[in-house]
Amino acid sequence: MAVDTKKCVGCSDCVVACQTENKVPIGYCRDWVVEVMDGTYPQLEIEIRSERCNHCENSPCVRCCPTGASHYADGGVVLVTPDECIGCGACIASCPYDARYPHPDGYVDKCTFCLDNRVKKGLDPACVSVCPTKCMYFGDLDDPNSPVSKVLKKRKFKTLIPEAGTQPQLYFLI
Amino acid sequence: MKEELIISGRMNQFIDPTLHIWHWHIPLYLFLGGLSAGILFFAAYFTITGKEDKYPTAVKLAPFLTPVLLSVGLLALLLDLKHKTYFWRLYTTIRIESPMSWGAWTLMVVTPLSFVWSALNIKTLFPNWDWKYKFLYDLEAFFRKNIKPIAWILLIFSLILGVYTGILFSAFNARPLWNTSILGPLFLTSGLSTGAAAIVLLSRNHAERLTFARIDLMLIGIEVFLIIHMFMGFLASTQVHIEAAELFLGGPYTTPFWLFVFTLGLAVPAVLEMLELKKFHLPYWIAPALVIAGGLIFRFLMANAGQASRWLY
Numbered sequence: 001m002a003v004d005t006k007k008c009v010g011c012s013d014c015v016v017a018c019q020t021e022n023k024v025p026i027g028y029c030r031d032w033v034v035e036v037m038d039g040t041y042p043q044l045e046i047e048i049r050s051e052r053c054n055h056c057e058n059s060p061c062v063r064c065c066p067t068g069a070s071h072y073a074d075g076g077v078v079l080v081t082p083d084e085c086i087g088c089g090a091c092i093a094s095c096p097y098d099a100r101y102p103h104p105d106g107y108v109d110k111c112t113f114c115l116d117n118r119v120k121k122g123l124d125p126a127c128v129s130v131c132p133t134k135c136m137y138f139g140d141l142d143d144p145n146s147p148v149s150k151v152l153k154k155r156k157f158k159t160l161i162p163e164a165g166t167q168p169q170l171y172f173l174i
Numbered sequence: 175m176k177e178e179l180i181i182s183g184r185m186n187q188f189i190d191p192t193l194h195i196w197h198w199h200i201p202l203y204l205f206l207g208g209l210s211a212g213i214l215f216f217a218a219y220f221t222i223t224g225k226e227d228k229y230p231t232a233v234k235l236a237p238f239l240t241p242v243l244l245s246v247g248l249l250a251l252l253l254d255l256k257h258k259t260y261f262w263r264l265y266t267t268i269r270i271e272s273p274m275s276w277g278a279w280t281l282m283v284v285t286p287l288s289f290v291w292s293a294l295n296i297k298t299l300f301p302n303w304d305w306k307y308k309f310l311y312d313l314e315a316f317f318r319k320n321i322k323p324i325a326w327i328l329l330i331f332s333l334i335l336g337v338y339t340g341i342l343f344s345a346f347n348a349r350p351l352w353n354t355s356i357l358g359p360l361f362l363t364s365g366l367s368t369g370a371a372a373i374v375l376l377s378r379n380h381a382e383r384l385t386f387a388r389i390d391l392m393l394i395g396i397e398v399f400l401i402i403h404m405f406m407g408f409l410a411s412t413q414v415h416i417e418a419a420e421l422f423l424g425g426p427y428t429t430p431f432w433l434f435v436f437t438l439g440l441a442v443p444a445v446l447e448m449l450e451l452k453k454f455h456l457p458y459w460i461a462p463a464l465v466i467a468g469g470l471i472f473r474f475l476m477a478n479a480g481q482a483s484r485w486l487y
Contacts, residue, residue, distance in 0.1 A: 012182035033182035040175055048181075064345060066275035067263040086263050087256025089188075089195040090274045096348035096485045098193060101186035106257030161485045163412070164347060 001113070001128070002148050002157065002171040003050050007135035010035055010048040014127035014136070018052075021114060021126035025104050030111040031127055047174075050127065050136065053078060053099040053111035054160065054168030061091035061100065069107070075140055076169065077115050082107040096164040113138070141169065178486075193349075193481040199254035201473035204339040205368075206247035207281070208361055208469065210240040211336035212369015214288060216386075218329035221321060231377040232386070234295040239372065240288040248281065273345045277338040283331050287324065290317055336362035339473075343480055351418035351483035352476070354407055360400040367393035368469040371443075371462030383458055387447045390465060394444045401436070418483040427479045435475065439468015 010033045018024060018031050031052035038045045055078045062070045062078060069084035070091050080091075080100075085107035092100045092108060103109040114125035119138075123129065128136040139146025152171060159168045188195045216232045226233045255261055265282065269275040294317055296303045305311050317324065340361030343352035370390040377383045408419035422431045443461035450456055 010181050015182045028186050029182070029184050031182075032180050032184040034178055035181040037177045038175070060346065060348060063271045064274065066267075066269055066272045066278060068267050068269060069263070082257075083260065084263050085257050086260045087258070088254070088274055089256070090272065090346075092189065092195045093193065093481070094346045094348050098186075098189050098484075101189050102195070102256045106260075108256075164485055 001055075001125075001169070002137040002151050002155075002173055004133075004135040004137075004151075004155075004173040005047045005049055006173065007133045008033070008048040008050055009133055011132060013130050013132060014050045017126040017130035018111070021117065022112070024109075028101055028103075028109070030099075030109070049172055050131075051097070051099075051160070052127070052170065053095075054097055054166065054170040055111075055113065057167035057169060058165060060094035060096070060166060064090040064094040066090065073115060074120075075115075075142075077113050078110075079112055079115065080108050080110065096161055096166065097168075192484070196254065196477055196481065198474070199250040200342075201477040202470075203247040203250045203254070204342065204361070204477075205470045205473040206243045206250070208336055208339045208365025208473075209368045209372060209466070210243045210247070210284070210288065211332040211339070211362070212366040213237055213240050213372055214284065214291070214328050214369075215332040215336070215366060216369060216373060216389075217291065218325040218332060221325040222329065229373075229382050229385070230298075231379065231382055232373045234298045236369075236373045236376050237288065237291045237295065238299065239376075241285070241292050244281065244285045244288055248285065273338060273342045277335075277342055280331055280334050280338055283327070284335050287328050287331070290324065291328070294318060294321070333362065336365040339365060343476065346480075348485065349418075349480045349483050350412075350414040350485065351408075351421060352480040353415075354404055356400055356404045356407065357476075360397065360404065363393055363397045363400060364469050364472060367397060368466050371465035371469075374462040375459055375466075384451065387450055387458075387461065390462070391444055391447045391451070394440050394447075394465070398436075398440055414483070414485050418479075421479045421483060426482075427475055430471065431475055435468050435472045438464055439471065440465075443468070 012033050015029050015031055015033065019029060022030065024030055031050060034049045034051055036047040055076060057076060059078050062072060066088060067084045067086055069081045071079060073079045087102055087106045087108060100108050100110040113119060118125055124138050128138045137147040137151045139148040141149055143149060151173065155173045157171045157173050159171060162168065184190055213236045217237045220226065220229045220233050252258060252261055264278045268279055294314065305314060337358040340357035344355055344357040347353045367390055370386045370393060374383050374386045405419050408415045421427045443464045446456055446461040
C-alpha cells in the first residue's frame with residue numbers, strides 16, 4: 001500500500017471506516033493518522049500520514065510468535081489466527097510501529113488489509129475505498145500494473161524506520 | 175523543531191501512550207526462571223563432579239525450592255497470557271526463531287526434572303518418607319541409577335534456561351534497550367548469582383557457605399563487567415540505543431538502577447563477601463539477601479525500561 005502524504009488531509013475517515021468494516025472494539029484502532037510539524041513559525045511544513053501495520057517482509061512479529069498464529073498470508077499480508085494466539089504479547093513487544101494490540105477477547109489484533117472480507121472479493125481495503133482525497137493506493141507490488149506499483153514508479157517515496165530492518169511494505173509518497 | 179503526534183486519536187490499551195503490555199508477570203517469571211536455573215546448575219554440576227557430600231545444600235536441599243519457584247513462574251506466565259484457554263498452543267509447535275517458544279519447551283524439560291530431583295532427595299527433608307507403591311520405588315531406583323545423565327541434561331538445560339531469560343528480551347529489536355545479545359549472558363550470570371546466593375542462605379555448613387560466597391563474588395564480577403559492556407555498546411551505537419542507555423544514565427531509571435541494583439545488589443554484597451572471605455564475622459545472610467533482591471529489581475527495571483525505549487515518535 002502507498003499513502004500520498006501530499007494528498008492526505010488527516011480527516012481520519014480511514015480510521016472510522018476500518019473500525020466499522022472490521023468491527024474493531026470501541027476504544028481501539030487498527031489504523032491512525034500522524035501529523036508531523038516541522039520548522040518554526042511562519043516557516044512550517046506539515047506531513048500527514050495514515051498509518052497502520054506495515055506488513056513487513058521481515059516481520060519481527062511473525063518471527064517472535066511462539067505458536068505460528070502470526071503468519072504471512074496471500075501476497076505477504078501479515079495476519080493473526082485468533083484460535084492459535086495465546087495472547088503472550090511477544091508480537092506486540094516486537095513491533096517497532098506499535099501496530100498491534102490485544103483484542104478484548106484475548107487474541108492479538110491488527111490491520112489485515114481487509115484481506116478476507118474485501119480484497120479477496122475484488123474490493124479495496126475499507127480505508128482505501130473511503131478516502132475522500134483518494135490518497136491511498138493498494139494492490140500487488142509484484143504486479144507492475146497494480147495502482148500501487150504504478151504510483152511508486154513515478155513518485156518519490158519513503159518507508160518508516162527502514163533501519164529497524166523489518167522491510168516495511170507501507171510506502172509514503174513524499 | 176519537529177513534532178510528531180497522532181491526530182486521529184489512538185489509545186489502544188497496553189500500547190499507548192507507551193508500551194506496557196508486560197506488567198509484573200514476565201519479570202517475576204524471568205527472575206524465578208533464572209534463580210531456578212542457578213540452583214539446578216550448581217546441583218547438577220556438583221553431582222557430576224562427585225561432590226554431593228561436600229556441598230549437601232547445593233545438591234540436595236536448595237533444589238527443593240525449584241519445583242515451587244518454577245511452578246510459580248509458570249503460573250505468572252499463564253496469568254500474563256491474554257488468551258489463557260489457548261495456552262496449550264505453546265506445546266503444539268516448536269518455533270526455533272521464537273524465544274518464547276523454545277523457552278516454553280526448555281521449561282517443559284527443566285520443570286519435570288526439578289520435581290524428579292526433589293523426589294530423589296526427599297529423605298533429606300523427611301527421613302521417614304515412604305513411597306508406598308512398588309512402582310514408585312522402581313521409578314526412584316531407575317532415576318537414581320541414571321543420576322549422572324540426568325545431571326548432564328539438567329546442567330545443559332539450566333544454562334539454556336538462564337540464557338533464555340535474557341534472550342526473551344533481546345530478540346525484540348523494536349525495543350532498543352533489550353536489543354543487545356549481551357542480555358543473554360547477563361541474565362544467565364545474574365541467575366547463577368542469585369542461585370549461589372540462595373544456596374548460601376540455606377546452608378548450615380560454614381565451608382559450603384564460603385565456597386558459594388566465593389563463587390558468587392566471581393559471578394558479581396562478571397555481571398559488573400557485562401553491565402559496563404552493555405552500556406558501552408549502547409553508547410557506541412545508534413541514536414535509539416544511546417537514548418535507551420540514557421534511561422539509566424540520567425533518565426527515570428537512573429536512581430533505582432544504580433542504587434538498588436548496582437550498589438545494593440552487586441557492590442555492597444561483593445564487599446561483604448570479600449570481608450567474609452577475609453574472616454570478618456558478619457551476619458552471613460545480608461549479602462545473599464541483597465543479591466536476590468537486586469536480581470529481582472533488575473528484572474523489573476529491565477522489563478519496564480525496555481518497554482519505554484523505542485524507535486520513533
